[in-house]
Amino acid sequence: CDYDGPAMKTQVPGPRSQELTKQLGEIQNVGAVNFFCNYNESRGNYLVDVDGNRMLDLYTQISSIPLGYNHPALIKLMAHPDNLSTIVNRPALGILPPGNFPEKLMESLLSVAPSGMTRVQTMACGSCSNENAYKAMFIWYRERGHNTPSAEDLSSCMVNQGPGCPDLSILSFMGGFHGRTLGCLATTHSKAIHKVDVPSLDWPIAPFPKLKYPLEEFARENAQEEARCLEEAEDQIVKWRHKGKPVAGIVIEPIQAEGGDNHASPEFFKSLRNIARKHGCAFHVDEVQTGGGCTGKFWAHEHWGMDDPGDIVSFSKKLLTGGFYHKNELQPYRIFNTWMGDPSKNLFLTEVLNVIRTENLLEEVTRSGKALLNGLYELQVRVFASRGQGTFCAIDVCDDATRTSIILKARNKGVVLGGCGDRSIRFRPALVFKEYHVHLFLNIFNDVLAQH
């Protein structure tokens, strides 16, 4: 169920992709379209385009394909007649769940629940997962200790005013990405082009550590940098409390993905978790891009080695469904929408988790990740700051123009890559990316860099 290597017939985008881009351009904005795909013919780690080009995929639909394309286990699942009705009849899960919903949740999401979390709310994408996680934190912050909303709360909130709509805030980090709907966007600070022209909320933002590589060489500087960021985060919490906009929650990614694959040490996250606790803020770990096994553990926060990593963990992408886990204390009362997720995605997730277990994919990712990172270290005459956890790896190149040129050249040689941050290239293969594929990739990538 996998091809034996890339096979290129045309430049990418080829003539068929160009024709389709023109057609689609009549209907919608195609500014971001790379090329058109033949998903029927795509297999495992290989994405096939409409011109018959077959490419090794290290970007996997912005890190959202867990087992590669057309995994036989998922195709088999579809063929099972019991599953037809789950796909055809999408329920309003919050009011009329299917009879097998509790069991399916136990088999799937609860079987990989983060430490200390026994409850989960499904959602449909990363944005509604985070938006609703923020709402859960606001409601929790307000209702702690005291009772139901007052008459004044209920009347003022109808016209968007306090006290019913409180001046609460979420602390986020420069370089973070949590989605693009208005609430999420107020905590997203990866690229100006994501934010400009859209009204926002005056919420606090702390710096995220900018580590220097190789880490061994800059141990002292990096520790100082993390201490500075922690101090600033705590300052912001105090400052916004004095401003009358207390911080209800802190949101952070274990690795800032869109912002440029920025890492920090487990100690940084442990200290931040303590700062949250000290100031009575909820701690929300956004694992939308890091979750699902690509770091070699199911959740990236497991690398911190904590029993109590957070109050909320949100997810989407590789988990196919969205949602968030939460501690008992943070009951997401009044969190509701029409669909509240999609059981058909949950069905696929159950099977994805089975495959991860039976094929030992977390171990495979750890092994492939080591090979990948070693290979990237060996490229280091030409690239900077090779870094990663599992196969969730990245490098920096000298500037954005160089990056674009490398990504396009790699594509024409049969490798799909993506960028992140100002000048990083990120690697986001599926969990079925083996050592064999690493070497295939490194050979091609070495060629690309050599020609550069």
Add this chain to the structure above:
Amino acid sequence: CDYDGPAMKTQVPGPRSQELTKQLGEIQNVGAVNFFCNYNESRGNYLVDVDGNRMLDLYTQISSIPLGYNHPALIKLMAHPDNLSTIVNRPALGILPPGNFPEKLMESLLSVAPSGMTRVQTMACGSCSNENAYKAMFIWYRERGHNTPSAEDLSSCMVNQGPGCPDLSILSFMGGFHGRTLGCLATTHSKAIHKVDVPSLDWPIAPFPKLKYPLEEFARENAQEEARCLEEAEDQIVKWRHKGKPVAGIVIEPIQAEGGDNHASPEFFKSLRNIARKHGCAFHVDEVQTGGGCTGKFWAHEHWGMDDPGDIVSFSKKLLTGGFYHKNELQPYRIFNTWMGDPSKNLFLTEVLNVIRTENLLEEVTRSGKALLNGLYELQVRVFASRGQGTFCAIDVCDDATRTSIILKARNKGVVLGGCGDRSIRFRPALVFKEYHVHLFLNIFNDVLAQH
């Protein structure tokens, strides 16, 4: 493919539903769960629960099931091997669309495009459809006439501040519902419990007409009421401009659904559209609940009889995919997220539209709707303000407690209903709800009211 009537075995929720509610309660909040369903056994207009009760469904998963349960055309679609890969491999549509995507859009969404709109952006639910429609309006408002963002725009927006994040607003209506993510929620004013404890934006809100029924009897009062609301809307636009928070767009539902099935005349909407034009605001028609044929026309705004009903029309629910149509001028540049919709939902929509056409379902809805509304008029000794368009109908009862009791009694007699507003009962059957079902429903409903 339909049953011949309701068949009840237990009270609802029955013992199996109660047991499952307890199980699910260990995992998540079950405050809103009505009962658990057997979607395998559900057919057409009948929803079957896990206790074997078969109910005539006039709520259809919060108005989101277009053709009833397990429609044979949709089941057949699933069985087709070509469609497997569309369901198994969810693409990042904005960068790597499938080869058939332009064609599928033409066959489905573009074939029912609102008057004056030739472009459509798919999304995944009502909330992201509206959130991104708002962003498209903000960006359009800012970029009209002038050029790309300045250096100051780009730096200030990264920390959520002006001028990059402008103080622009969306004008919404009291009683409106546009979703529950933070941006949408700032325009939602249906129930306090949706809004309380969540920070919001200081945006203008105009009154929505409160019409008196029967309409013939209160023609003059209703016209005055609509004039008052229009005047107030225009006042708000001027006031917010002076406050330094200009209105970039106006958002309105053709029938306020969650807010209590509040209707207004075509003249009201025409005048409001003119006010938007006069003040340079975009006009956004939210058809998330009204779209898809339930009013007897595919879009509720078609009842206004306008060539140029709006600048943006958003949709979701019965259309299975979310998204928004827009005029050429409102290019949604920089509107992006991981999935940008879901082609598997689009696949089903194509088939739903085929069935609507081949089975003349819009005519059927018009016919059933007339029978339903006539039946509701005849109930009028006991209920108030019977109103509707197509089968999108509602009545008022004297208070919330009475409503709850009626809905529960109806359910135990085999009819699923939903409430909206303070004391309304809404009717939202599928498009396959025929006159025969109307009479079946009215018989049972008359019994329920008689016992009340």
